[in-house]
Amino acid sequence: MTLFQNVTLIDEMGNVTPRTDLLVQGGRIAQIGAAIPCPPGAERIDCTGKFLTPGLVVLHTHTPMNIFRGIAEDVNIDDWFNRELWPFESKMTEQDIYWGAKLACAEMAQNGVTAFADHYFGCQHIARAAGELGLRCDLAYTIFGFGGDPEPELQKAEELLAAYAGNEMVHLRIGPHSPYICSPQVLRRLVEVARQHGCGIHLHVSETAEQVKESYQKFGKSPFAVVAEAGGFTVPCIVAHALYIQKEDLPLLAGDTFVAACPKTYLKLGMGEGQLWQHWQSLQLGIGTDGAASSNTIDPLEQVRLFALLGKWADQAEQFTLPQMWQLLFAGHRALPFGAGRLAVGAPADLALWDLDTPATAPVYDPLAAILYSASAANITHTMVAGRFVKKEGRLQVDVTAITKQVADCAAAITRRGRGESKVYF
Structure with missing residues (x-):
C-alpha cells in the first residue's frame, strides 16, 4: 500500500485537483480525497508541491x-x-x-x-x-x-x-x-x-x-x-x-x-x-x-x-x-486493454509523480504548460505500475549499469558482424 499525501492531481483530461490524497492498494487506486487516514503498513509519501498524473x-x-x-x-x-x-x-x-x-x-x-x-x-x-x-x-x-x-x-x-x-x-x-x-x-x-x-x-x-x-x-x-x-x-x-x-x-x-x-x-x-x-x-x-x-x-x-x-x-x-x-x-x-491512464477509484495504479519546482520548470503558472513544454524525465521522481515503483526518488529500481554494459557488448558484436542481406525492401 502507498499513500500519496497532499498531492495535486492532474487527470487524463487535464483537470487539476489541488492538495488531496490518493491511496494505492492491491495494485489499484483505492481511494481519492482529503485527509485519508494512513492504513497500517502503508508507505506514506509527502507530496507537498508535487503533481500526480497517470503514467x-x-x-x-x-x-x-x-x-x-x-x-x-x-x-x-x-x-x-x-x-x-x-x-x-x-x-x-x-x-x-x-x-x-x-x-x-x-x-x-x-x-x-x-x-x-x-x-x-x-x-x-x-x-x-x-x-x-x-x-x-x-x-x-x-x-x-x-x-x-x-x-x-x-x-x-x-x-x-x-x-x-x-x-x-x-x-x-x-x-x-x-x-x-x-x-x-x-x-x-x-x-x-x-x-x-x-x-x-x-x-x-x-x-x-x-x-x-x-x-x-x-x-x-x-x-x-x-x-x-x-x-x-x-x-x-x-x-x-x-x-x-x-x-x-x-x-x-x-x-x-x-x-x-x-x-x-x-x-x-x-x-x-x-x-x-x-x-x-x-x-x-x-x-x-x-x-x-x-x-x-x-x-x-x-x-x-x-x-x-x-x-x-x-x-x-x-x-x-x-x-x-x-x-x-x-x-x-x-x-490498450489494461484500463490504465486514469485517475479514478478502481483504476490500475499506473502513476507518475512530478516535481516542477526546478530551474527548468519554475514558476508554475499552469502545470500543463510546465510539463508539456518545459519538463523532462528529470522532473519525474516516481513511476509506479500496478502499485509497484519502477522508479523511486529519481532512481530506477534496476541495475542500470548492468544493462548498459550488456548493451555495449551487443553493440560491439553488431559492429563486428556488419550488415547482412535483407529479405524485404522499403
Missing part, C-alpha cells in the same frame, strides 16, 4: 531497436531501411532483441511510461524485459508474409497468444507489417486470425507519399482502403504513422481504430509534411515514439511537444491547445 503511454514503438540507436544517421528513409536498418536487423541475435528491449524499458520507466505497444519479432524477449522492469506491454508479432505465405510466422504469433493468454501485464496481437509488404490475401488471413483470437492488429499504413502513390498504381486504392478491404478495421487496430492519410480514408476507420503519431521520426528521416496535421482531430490519435534507431529516444513527452509545435508552426498558434495536447499525451491508453 505515460507509447502507442507505437520497436523496443529492440534501442540496440541500434545512432547506427544510421543523416540518411533518407529509403536508405535508412534498405541500406542500414534492415541489413543490420538481418543479423540480429536473441540477445540483441532482449537487451535492446530492456534498455528501452529502462528508458521508458525513467520517462514515466507505464505501458507501451510494440511491433517487432522475438516478442517473448520483449515481454521478459518488460516484466523485469515492471511495465505493461501490448506486443504485435511482426509478420511479413514472405512469398505470400504467412503461416510459419503466424504459427509463432499464435504460440505467443496462447502463452500470454490471461496475463494482466502482457497483451498479444497480430502484427502484419504493412499493406505495402503484406499482400491483400495475407492481410485477410491475418485479420481472420486476429478476429478468431479477439486480439486485434497493429500495422504501418500510409507512412510516405510514395507508398500512397504505389498503392494506387498497384491496387487502384489507398493503403487504408487496402487494409479496409481486408477487414483490418473490423477488429481493434493500432495504425502506426498515417502521415499521408487522406480525407477519403477517414470514413473507413472504426471506433476502435487508433493512430499513433511519431513526429520525431518524420522530421529525422525527411518524410515530408503529409496530411496528418490536417485530419488529426478526426482521428483517435495517440502518441508513439517509433524505434530509437530513427527517433533516438523513447519519450512520448518529447513527441507530443513536437506534434504541438509542428501544428502551431503553420500559423496556428492558437490551436493545439494545452488541454488538447494533454489529452493526446494519455489517449493511447484507450487503445
Whole structure:
C-alpha cells in the first residue's frame, strides 16, 4: 500500500485537483480525497508541491531497436531501411532483441511510461524485459508474409497468444507489417486470425507519399482502403504513422481504430509534411515514439511537444491547445486493454509523480504548460505500475549499469558482424 499525501492531481483530461490524497492498494487506486487516514503498513509519501498524473503511454514503438540507436544517421528513409536498418536487423541475435528491449524499458520507466505497444519479432524477449522492469506491454508479432505465405510466422504469433493468454501485464496481437509488404490475401488471413483470437492488429499504413502513390498504381486504392478491404478495421487496430492519410480514408476507420503519431521520426528521416496535421482531430490519435534507431529516444513527452509545435508552426498558434495536447499525451491508453491512464477509484495504479519546482520548470503558472513544454524525465521522481515503483526518488529500481554494459557488448558484436542481406525492401 502507498499513500500519496497532499498531492495535486492532474487527470487524463487535464483537470487539476489541488492538495488531496490518493491511496494505492492491491495494485489499484483505492481511494481519492482529503485527509485519508494512513492504513497500517502503508508507505506514506509527502507530496507537498508535487503533481500526480497517470503514467505515460507509447502507442507505437520497436523496443529492440534501442540496440541500434545512432547506427544510421543523416540518411533518407529509403536508405535508412534498405541500406542500414534492415541489413543490420538481418543479423540480429536473441540477445540483441532482449537487451535492446530492456534498455528501452529502462528508458521508458525513467520517462514515466507505464505501458507501451510494440511491433517487432522475438516478442517473448520483449515481454521478459518488460516484466523485469515492471511495465505493461501490448506486443504485435511482426509478420511479413514472405512469398505470400504467412503461416510459419503466424504459427509463432499464435504460440505467443496462447502463452500470454490471461496475463494482466502482457497483451498479444497480430502484427502484419504493412499493406505495402503484406499482400491483400495475407492481410485477410491475418485479420481472420486476429478476429478468431479477439486480439486485434497493429500495422504501418500510409507512412510516405510514395507508398500512397504505389498503392494506387498497384491496387487502384489507398493503403487504408487496402487494409479496409481486408477487414483490418473490423477488429481493434493500432495504425502506426498515417502521415499521408487522406480525407477519403477517414470514413473507413472504426471506433476502435487508433493512430499513433511519431513526429520525431518524420522530421529525422525527411518524410515530408503529409496530411496528418490536417485530419488529426478526426482521428483517435495517440502518441508513439517509433524505434530509437530513427527517433533516438523513447519519450512520448518529447513527441507530443513536437506534434504541438509542428501544428502551431503553420500559423496556428492558437490551436493545439494545452488541454488538447494533454489529452493526446494519455489517449493511447484507450487503445490498450489494461484500463490504465486514469485517475479514478478502481483504476490500475499506473502513476507518475512530478516535481516542477526546478530551474527548468519554475514558476508554475499552469502545470500543463510546465510539463508539456518545459519538463523532462528529470522532473519525474516516481513511476509506479500496478502499485509497484519502477522508479523511486529519481532512481530506477534496476541495475542500470548492468544493462548498459550488456548493451555495449551487443553493440560491439553488431559492429563486428556488419550488415547482412535483407529479405524485404522499403
